[in-house]
Amino acid sequence: xxxxxxxxxxxxxxxxxxxxxxxxxxxxxxxxxxxxxxxxxxxxxxxxxxxxxxxxxxxxxxxxxxxxxxxxxxxxxxxxxxxxxxxxxxxxxxxxxxxxxxxxxxxxxxxxxxxxxxxxxxxxxxxxxxxxxxxxxxxxxxxxxxxxxxxxxxxxxxxxxxxxxxxxxxxxxxxxxxxxxxxxxxxxxxxxxxxxxxxxxxxxxxxxxxxxxxxxxxxxxxxxxxxxxxxxxxxxxxxxxxxxxxxxxxxxxxx
Amino acid sequence: xxxxxxxxxxxxxxxxxxxxxxxxxxxxxxxxxxxxxxxxxxxxxxxxxxxxxxxxxxxxxxxxxxxxxxxxxxxxxxxxxxxxxxxxxxxxxxxxxxxxxxxxxxxxxxxxxxxxxxxxxxxxxxxxxxxxxxxxxxxxxxxxxxxxxxxxxxxxxxxxxxxxxxxxxxxxxxxxxxxxxxxxxxxxxxxxxxxxxxxxxxxxxxxxxxxxxxxxxxxxxxxxxxxxxxxxxxxxxxxxx
Numbered sequence: 461x462x463x464x465x466x467x468x469x470x471x472x473x474x475x476x477x478x479x480x481x482x483x484x485x486x487x488x489x490x491x492x493x494x495x496x497x498x499x500x501x502x503x504x505x506x507x508x509x510x511x512x513x514x515x516x517x518x519x520x521x522x523x524x525x526x527x528x529x530x531x532x533x534x535x536x537x538x539x540x541x542x543x544x545x546x547x548x549x550x551x552x553x554x555x556x557x558x559x560x561x562x563x564x565x566x567x568x569x570x571x572x573x574x575x576x577x578x579x580x581x582x583x584x585x586x587x588x589x590x591x592x593x594x595x596x597x598x599x600x601x602x603x604x605x606x607x608x609x610x611x612x613x614x615x616x617x618x619x620x621x622x623x624x625x626x627x628x629x630x631x632x633x634x635x636x637x638x639x640x641x642x643x644x645x646x647x648x649x650x651x652x653x654x655x656x657x658x659x660x661x662x663x664x665x666x667x668x669x670x671x672x673x674x675x676x677x678x679x680x681x682x683x684x685x686x687x688x689x690x691x692x693x694x695x696x697x698x699x700x701x702x703x704x705x706x707x708x709x710x711x712x713x714x715x
Numbered sequence: 716x717x718x719x720x721x722x723x724x725x726x727x728x729x730x731x732x733x734x735x736x737x738x739x740x741x742x743x744x745x746x747x748x749x750x751x752x753x754x755x756x757x758x759x760x761x762x763x764x765x766x767x768x769x770x771x772x773x774x775x776x777x778x779x780x781x782x783x784x785x786x787x788x789x790x791x792x793x794x795x796x797x798x799x800x801x802x803x804x805x806x807x808x809x810x811x812x813x814x815x816x817x818x819x820x821x822x823x824x825x826x827x828x829x830x831x832x833x834x835x836x837x838x839x840x841x842x843x844x845x846x847x848x849x850x851x852x853x854x855x856x857x858x859x860x861x862x863x864x865x866x867x868x869x870x871x872x873x874x875x876x877x878x879x880x881x882x883x884x885x886x887x888x889x890x891x892x893x894x895x896x897x898x899x900x901x902x903x904x905x906x907x908x909x910x911x912x913x914x915x916x917x918x919x920x921x922x923x924x925x926x927x928x929x930x931x932x933x934x935x936x937x938x939x940x941x942x943x944x945x946x947x948x949x950x951x952x953x954x955x956x
Contacts, residue, residue, distance in 0.1 A: 594811070667807040670771050674800045675868065676792065676824030684819050684829050684836075 467592045469522050475696065476520035476590050481599035483693035487516070487700055488587040492580035494704035498711050500572035505711030509704055510575065513582035516700070520590050530585045535578065542573040593617045594683045602689065607680065614681040615669075623661045630656050720744040720780075721876045721904040722768060727777035729763055729928075737763045738928045741777070745904050747875065752915030752936060753908040755925035756950030761908040762803070764925065765878045768906070769800050782875050796825055798876040799869025799903075803884055805861040808868055809853035814840060817853065818867045825872065839871040840864070843897065859890030866897065876904045883911050912952065916940055924949060 470477060476484065491513055498505045517527050547557060551565030591599070597614045601607065630653045687693075722745035729738040738760045745751050753761050766772040767779055770791040779786040782797040799821075802808050811817045818836035823829065840849050843863045853861055862882065869877055882898070883891045891914065898905060898918045907919055915922055915936055922939045924932035926949040932939055939945070946952070 664807070667802065667804065668810055670766075671800075671802050671808045672810075672820075674769050674771065674795055675821035675872075676795055677820075678824065682820065682823030682829075684816050684823070684833050 466588050467590065468526075469520055469589045470592050470595075472521045472590075474519055474521050474590070476516060476586065478692075479696050480687045480689045480693040481591050481595045482602040482689045483697040484587055484591055485596070485599045485603060487697040488583040490697070490701040491516075491583040491704055494701070494708050495576040495579035495583075497708045498572075498576060501568045502572075502711035503575070505707045506572065506575035506579070508707050510579045510582070512700065512704060512707075513579045513586070517582055517586050520586050522586065522589050526589075527582065527585060530589065531578070531581045534581045534584070535574075538574060538577040538581070542570050542577075545569045545573065594681050595687075597681055598683055601680070611680065619661065619665045619668075623657060626657045626660045626664065627653060630660075719747045721747050721749075721782055722906070723778075723780040724764075724768075725778050725780075727764075727767060727774045727779060729760070729767060729772060730775050736928055738767070738774075738925075741925075741928075741930045743923060743930060743933055745876075745906060748902055748904055749921065750898070750901075750905040750919045751907070752912075752919035752922040753906055753925065754910070754912065754915060754922060754951055759925040760928045761925055762880055765800065765880055765906065765908055768876075768878060769798060770794055796872065797874055798878065799872060799874035800878040801862075801865050801869050801880065801882055803880040805858075805865035806853065808865040809861060813850050813852060814845060814856070814864045814867075815849040817864065818871050821868060821872045835871050836867075839867045843867050843870075844893075857890075859886055859893060862886060862890060862894060863897070866894070870901075874903055876906070877901065879905065879907045879909075881909050881911075882907060883909065883914050910952065912940055924951070926950065 479487070491509065495506070495509050495513075498509060546562045546566040547560040549563050549566035549569050551563030553561035554564050554567060555562040588596070594614065597610045597617075600613070601610045634649055634653070722743075724744070725742050727738060727741045728736065730736045741760075741764065753764065755761050763772060767774055768781060768786065770786045770788075773787070781794050784790050784794050784797070786794050809817045811820060815833060815836045818839055819829075819832040822832040822835055827835065837846065837849055840846055843866060845860060845863055845867065848856060848860060848864075853864060856864065866879075866882070879898075882894050886894065891911070895914055895917045898907070898914075905918070907915065909915060919936055922932070922934065922936040923930060924939060931949060932945070
């Protein structure tokens with residue numbers, strides 16, 4: 461696990477990576493916002509915004525398989541979180557689910573949540589796949605997010621990497637001693653690993669933080685090559701969001 | 716007394732909140748450009764002393780002055796701008812995506828513009844024989860290369876004083892020779908905390924010996940390392956000839 465674990469496509473030359481990180485953040489949040497404003501059942505507008513998000517992913521040269529794997533986890537949560545609406549929304553029953561009844565309105569709301577969520581998830585995946593985390597934090601700072609929030613994010617991410625490395629080390633040490641064979645043993649091992657990883661990572665995080673402080677770290681994570689918002693980036697994102705906004709307005713105005 | 720001390724430590728004591736005393740009444744000076752070895756058994760207080768010098772810990776008694784600046788809250792930024800520290804584990808010091816970014820971290824924090832910070836970092840890596848690895852991640856380098864990269868992170872800011880905690884720990888013979896060769900050429904004042912007495916002999920004309928938190932010897936390295944009985948009494952391995 462490392463800083464390049466998620467932002468694998470940050471180094472790929474593409475129109476997306478040529479866009480400044482702050483503009484990428486605005487684009488991703490803007491697309492998610494457009495998707496969320498599409499009324500339930502406006503399938504054409506929903507599909508068009510999803511197509512817009514997928515087009516950005518294609519432009520970023522993210523392979524379909526990678527996009528699908530990365531999007532599957534948040535989409536899985538979305539399915540679980542929205543499933544309740546299938547039976548809770550008032551409407552005519554269209555199918556039975558044990559003692560519960562799936563309603564026509566529930567199906568529309570559920571499919572709409574998935575349709576809107578898919579666009580937002582794809583936009584988010586494109587953002588984190590093409591933007592190194594330190595640049596993402598700097599972009600949030602450029603967009604005037606409070607420094608306390610951005611610094612906390614930067615350190616949390618750094619220490620997440622530390623935690624991942626420690627877990628990998630402990631797992632290797634257990635594996636060479638044939639640890640974790642069988643379901644019960646695996647569960648015990650996982651619990652032991654979690655406890656050991658926490659204790660070790662706490663110590664290591666302290667040491668890393670001390671090394672950072674000695675080199676003058678205050679509360680801002682500096683980056684070497686940060687591309688500030690420029691006119692071309694702003695135009696690119698404005699065009700994208702103009703299309704998204706037009707689709708939203710069309711879906712709301714045209715029945 | 717040195718003519719122009721870079722480090723002035725006077726009557727320093729340090730104890731953890733539980734009351735466990737780590738250092739007691741430690742006093743010494745280090746002059747500009749002087750290279751000093753800091754040796755002692757495990758738990759002698761070597762790393763704690765380095766942490767006091769760089770302001771990561773505050774003494775419970777006594778004073779620490781570095782480059783004429785008292786090491787205390789409010790002055791730490793000035794102190795740290797004049798010194799570099801290399802920690803025992805280079806992985807603690809290398810945490811950014813590439814070596815060049817890690818080396819540029821200090822200058823950027825001091826307000827150097829990104830383009831100039833990159834130029835300084837690349838030049839420093841080149842000087843230490845790591846020019847071709849500037850864009851490589853730390854975990855894709857050998858232990859010796861990581862040590863040199865960690866050293867580069869400290870040297871890039873042109874410090875007056877360099878503190879090193881076990882700089883050859885875990886290195887093979889080639890790695891140790893490379894580090895020793897670099898340290899012998901440095902113009903800065905050096906304090907090298909280590910168990911490796913061969914390195915102390917090769918790099919530092921003067922040695923401080925800590926044992927049980929007390930400074931039990933301060934003198935020429937050759938004289939101290941020649942006294943096998945003294946070293947054994949203080950739990951220090953006698954160097955191989």
